[in-house]
Every structure is written in C-alpha cells, then in structure tokens.
Amino acid sequence: MTRMHNRRTATEAAELIDEACRRSGLDDFGERDPAPALERFIDSVDQDARLADPFRTALFEQVVGYLVNRLEVEDWHKRCLDIGREQIRAPVFGVGLPRTASTLAVSLLAQDPATRSLRWWEAARPCPPPTAETQHDDPRIAEARAAYELQQQVIPELTAMVPIEPTGPMECNWVLAHQMTSMHYFVYVDAESYVRWVISDDCDMGPAYRHHRQVLQLLQWRCPPKRWNLKGPQHMFHLHALDSVYPDARFVVTHREPATVLVSLARLAETLHKVYGGGDRRRIGRFIVGLWEEGLRRLIAFRDENGNDERFFDIHFEPFMADRLGTMRAVYDWLGWEFTPAAEAGIRRWQERNPQQPNPYSAADYGLDADEIRERFSFYTTRFGVT
Structure with missing residues (x-):
C-alpha cells in the first residue's frame, strides 16, 4: 500500500512539474529538483488535510504558479547576468511570533520612499522584473487588487485581522514557496507533517535562501531603492541558513504576550483554512503552540551565538500600539537611517487608512x-520582559 501510494504521489508531483514547464516554456529549476519536496507536500495534504477534490485541485493550481515563478526567475538570471551582480546589502528582516504587530511594523517601514519592500503583486508574480517607470501602473497590481477583493468576499473578517494591501509588503514565505520549503501552505491547509519536515534538519534551506536572494536581485535590478525591508516569522526557524546568504542582515523582533498571540494565530489559521474547506480547530491550536515554541527557542539560541544579539532590535506590543511614530523613530535610529518628513508622512497616511480593529476569540x-x-x-517572557 505504501509503495503504491508513493508511486501515485511521485506521478502527481511529476505532472504538476510538467504543467509548470508547459505553461512557462521553461525546464530549468536551478539548484534543486522540486520533486522530493513536492512529494512530501502532496503526502501531507492527503494524510493530514484530507481535502475534498475541488479544494485539492485549487491548492495544487497555486503550487503550479509558484513553480512557474521559480522557472521564470532562473531564466531571467540566465539571460541577464547583470541581475546576479546586484548587491543585497544589510537587509532588515522582521521576525518574531505572528500576531505580534509584525505586519504593522513592516508596513510602517514600507511607507518610506527610500525603503524597498517585497510588495504583494511582486511576491505573487516576480517576473518580468518591475521597472521604476512602470511600477505604479504595472498590470500585476490590478491582478493583486482583484485577488484582494475576492479575498474580502470569501473571508471578509480577514481584513480586520491582517492589515495588508495589494501594493503593500508581503511575507517572504511566498518566495520560499518557490522551493516548496515554505510554511505558506500551512496558512491554508493542515499540512502538519510537511511543516515538521520544513523546520527539520532534513530540509536544507540553503537553496531556498539563495533563491530568495535571486528574487531580491531581480526585483531591485531595474526598480530601486535597494534598502530592503522584509518580513517572515518562518525565518526564526532558519536563521543560520538566512545568515549564510545575508551575513550583514539585521532583525526587528516584535513581542507580545504569548497566550494572546497563539490564540489569535489559531483563530487566523482557522479563518484562512476556510479557503480550502476548513480544518480541526483544536488540532490546529495544539500544533501551533508546539511549532512556535520551537521557533522562539531557535531565535534565542541564534541570538546567544557569536555576538548576534547586537543585530536584533526588540519592539514590545503595548508601547508600540501607544506610540507608533515614536517606535519607528527608535527603529530608524538603531538602523542608522534618517527619519525623513516623507517617511513620517507616509506612516501617518497608512495609519489613517488602517485603523486598528478588535478581534474577539477564546x-x-x-x-x-x-x-x-x-x-x-x-x-x-522572562528573557525579553514580555507581559
């Protein structure tokens, strides 16, 4: 039975890969064969999530899109060698638990015209590389806006839970998904065994972060600025792999009382799982607690190594909510960036568009x-004085 199941999984993975190649007209995935990771994902979807066929088909359509993105990024690098010469200097990564105002922090930093972020429409389709001249009317913006409007129709409560915009910053897990090594998929389905593999020593994240750098190089090539503001709670699990690619990276960590955070995260996961038919809320809750305990332990271990703690700036939730501008000024001062009138004006405009809304849960x-x-x-909580 196991051999038969594995043969079927391998066949289905090959079909998804072939479809990505057919759509793109390309066949070079770069450093690593996507098949082994894709097979693990398919197994997890079938064993853990047990999706109905229509939801399963829709999920794998999303996977094909990420594989197409990967093929296209590799192709652009091969055809335009100047892209690979782009330098990614001292990128700033937002890390820490989800639901700690990490999206707020990266969104406020993104309002500075001197700062570059991974925007939703670019994360969804990085190719062709954007240009400075067309970045504000790129047709992919309309596609992202349509996706956003559909999302509001399907899960209207999500807007209050996650303040994102079609032209605003998106998490790096959309890029890590190109390599089939992303927690992005757990956002939508209960792929527990797959996520356990992604954070294990058996999953080499080096190729994923080298591909991540390729994407940033491609995006900044014709579309500055080159001062990167990025975000992804998943990075906590892979800080050594990230550090091997970005040795001058700096990190902004958002903190909040963990019981509040984890219940809020379980609520968010339950809401997003509705896109593909829902999941067992209690199973999701239990898994989330263990998962993010491990993430925090790895974060602390990395900070305790080789003077790494100096590369981290800590933001606590309550003071941040009470004084967002003051917090951003402190972040800028630590980074050595100038807090310009343009940056302040952008932050004020964003706050007016995105008032904070309560989200009740138990x-x-x-x-x-x-x-x-x-x-x-x-x-x-003891280490960081979180209350």
Missing part, C-alpha cells in the same frame, strides 16, 4: 489553556 475554542501557555513560554 483559548478554549482551540483546546488551549492560557495559563498553561504562559507557563510553557516562560523561557521567552
């Missing part, structure tokens, strides 16, 4: 106990 809904979470995460 730990018990997800089989979680807030006091147990606080005890389990005391290693984190």
Whole structure:
C-alpha cells in the first residue's frame, strides 16, 4: 500500500512539474529538483488535510504558479547576468511570533520612499522584473487588487485581522514557496507533517535562501531603492541558513504576550483554512503552540551565538500600539537611517487608512489553556520582559 501510494504521489508531483514547464516554456529549476519536496507536500495534504477534490485541485493550481515563478526567475538570471551582480546589502528582516504587530511594523517601514519592500503583486508574480517607470501602473497590481477583493468576499473578517494591501509588503514565505520549503501552505491547509519536515534538519534551506536572494536581485535590478525591508516569522526557524546568504542582515523582533498571540494565530489559521474547506480547530491550536515554541527557542539560541544579539532590535506590543511614530523613530535610529518628513508622512497616511480593529476569540475554542501557555513560554517572557 505504501509503495503504491508513493508511486501515485511521485506521478502527481511529476505532472504538476510538467504543467509548470508547459505553461512557462521553461525546464530549468536551478539548484534543486522540486520533486522530493513536492512529494512530501502532496503526502501531507492527503494524510493530514484530507481535502475534498475541488479544494485539492485549487491548492495544487497555486503550487503550479509558484513553480512557474521559480522557472521564470532562473531564466531571467540566465539571460541577464547583470541581475546576479546586484548587491543585497544589510537587509532588515522582521521576525518574531505572528500576531505580534509584525505586519504593522513592516508596513510602517514600507511607507518610506527610500525603503524597498517585497510588495504583494511582486511576491505573487516576480517576473518580468518591475521597472521604476512602470511600477505604479504595472498590470500585476490590478491582478493583486482583484485577488484582494475576492479575498474580502470569501473571508471578509480577514481584513480586520491582517492589515495588508495589494501594493503593500508581503511575507517572504511566498518566495520560499518557490522551493516548496515554505510554511505558506500551512496558512491554508493542515499540512502538519510537511511543516515538521520544513523546520527539520532534513530540509536544507540553503537553496531556498539563495533563491530568495535571486528574487531580491531581480526585483531591485531595474526598480530601486535597494534598502530592503522584509518580513517572515518562518525565518526564526532558519536563521543560520538566512545568515549564510545575508551575513550583514539585521532583525526587528516584535513581542507580545504569548497566550494572546497563539490564540489569535489559531483563530487566523482557522479563518484562512476556510479557503480550502476548513480544518480541526483544536488540532490546529495544539500544533501551533508546539511549532512556535520551537521557533522562539531557535531565535534565542541564534541570538546567544557569536555576538548576534547586537543585530536584533526588540519592539514590545503595548508601547508600540501607544506610540507608533515614536517606535519607528527608535527603529530608524538603531538602523542608522534618517527619519525623513516623507517617511513620517507616509506612516501617518497608512495609519489613517488602517485603523486598528478588535478581534474577539477564546483559548478554549482551540483546546488551549492560557495559563498553561504562559507557563510553557516562560523561557521567552522572562528573557525579553514580555507581559
């Protein structure tokens, strides 16, 4: 039975890869064969998520799109060698637990015209490389806006939960998905065994981060500025791989009381899982607690190595909410960036467009106990003074 299942999985993975090649007219995926990771993902979807056929088909359509992106990025690098000569200097990565105002932090930094972010429409389709002249009316913006409007129709509550815009910054997991090594997929389906593999030592993240750099090189090639502001909670699990590609990277870490965070994250995961038919909220809740405990332990271990702690700036949730501009000024001062009138004006405009909205939820809904979470995460709250 196992051999038969593996043969079927391998066949389906090959079909998805062939479809990406057919659509793009390309066949060079670069450094690593996508098949082994894709097979793991398919197995996890079938064993963990157990999606109905229409949802399964829609999910794999998304996978084909990411494979096409990867093929096109590789092709542009081969045809235009100048792209690979682009330097990515001292990028700033937002890390820390999800639901800690990390999206808010990266969004406010993105309002500075001197700063470059991975925008939604670029993350969805990096190729062809954007240009400075066409970046504000690129047809991909309309595509992203249409996707955003559809999202609002399907899951209207998401707008209040995650303040994102079609032209605003997107998480790096959309790029890591090109290599089939991204937690992005767990956002939509209960692919628990796949995520466990992604964060394990068996998954070499070096190729994924080298491809990530290729994407940044391509995006900044004809479309400055070149001062990168990036974000992705998944980076906590792979800081050594990230550091091997970006040794001068700096990190902004957002902090919030973990019981509140993890229940909020379980609520977000449940909401997004509705896109592909839903999932077991209690199973999701239990998995999320263990997953992000591991992420925080890895973050702390990395910070304790070789003077790395100096590369991190910590933002605490309550003071951030009370004084967003003051917090951003402090971040700029630490980074050595000038906090210009243009940056301040952009931040003020963004806040007017995105007022904070409450999102009620209960730990018990997800089989979680807030006091147990606080005890389990005391290693984190004590270290960083999180209350």
